[in-house]
Amino acid sequence: MPHLFIVGTSHIATQSVNQVTRAIAVHHPSIVAVELDRGRLASLLSDNRQRAPAREIIRQVGVQGFLFSIIGQWVQQKLGAKFGISPGTEMLTAVKLAKKSGARIALIDQDIQVTLRDFSKKVPLSEKALMFFDVFIGFFRRDELLQFDLSKVPEKKVIKKLLARVKERYPHTYEVLVDKRNRVMARRLAHLLHNNPEDVIVAVVGAGHEEDLLALVKKYLNVHTS
Numbered sequence: 001m002p003h004l005f006i007v008g009t010s011h012i013a014t015q016s017v018n019q020v021t022r023a024i025a026v027h028h029p030s031i032v033a034v035e036l037d038r039g040r041l042a043s044l045l046s047d048n049r050q051r052a053p054a055r056e057i058i059r060q061v062g063v064q065g066f067l068f069s070i071i072g073q074w075v076q077q078k079l080g081a082k083f084g085i086s087p088g089t090e091m092l093t094a095v096k097l098a099k100k101s102g103a104r105i106a107l108i109d110q111d112i113q114v115t116l117r118d119f120s121k122k123v124p125l126s127e128k129a130l131m132f133f134d135v136f137i138g139f140f141r142r143d144e145l146l147q148f149d150l151s152k153v154p155e156k157k158v159i160k161k162l163l164a165r166v167k168e169r170y171p172h173t174y175e176v177l178v179d180k181r182n183r184v185m186a187r188r189l190a191h192l193l194h195n196n197p198e199d200v201i202v203a204v205v206g207a208g209h210e211e212d213l214l215a216l217v218k219k220y221l222n223v224h225t226s
Contacts, residue, residue: 003198003201004203005200006203006205006213007019008153008205008207008210009153009205011087011090011092013090015018016153019090020090021093028201029098029199031106032097032106033106033108033188034094034205035091038111038114039111041095041107042075044088044091061181087174104105108185109184109190110181116181123176128208130169142152156192159208159211163178163208184215185205189201189203202207
């Protein structure tokens, strides 16, 4: 796929901002695809980033989905503060550079409300409890697998091992947060490539999605062309 370049990032790594900037400068894309939906893009672009009332969010995504989003944001903010970068800065950089260069912006991720509803409905309570327990006691803290610099994007072999660990320990969560979203993003990228065969596309996604996305995009493109 000579017209698609995927940049695998970490949402709290300054290195990712540099990688995104370099990829757009080198490849001069006419389309910049980002792992965002409309709601998350609006939140990144907003200075005050106001949330909807908790009651409304719970009505849309369920209590457990709401709690998961709160905990996820808390973890990312803590890590971002530690490394001096706001979570999602690399995505915001991609959007701003696309606007500056006149490239089209494609939002390829699944709507966050769908993801959170899936988490509420499809992940067993026992698995949610295990995951929350692991987060708060630092399940991976002394794990050699995770002894890497969080200010940089982990090496591919580390990402692969980490994803395998998550898939084994939290299989339903993995399906909701990784597998299903990979399929959604791959279909949208394949659609963009099929309908814009001469355009160069730079896709900015979390590093954990990169490998499977490439394989799935190829699969869906073959469906389009067969």
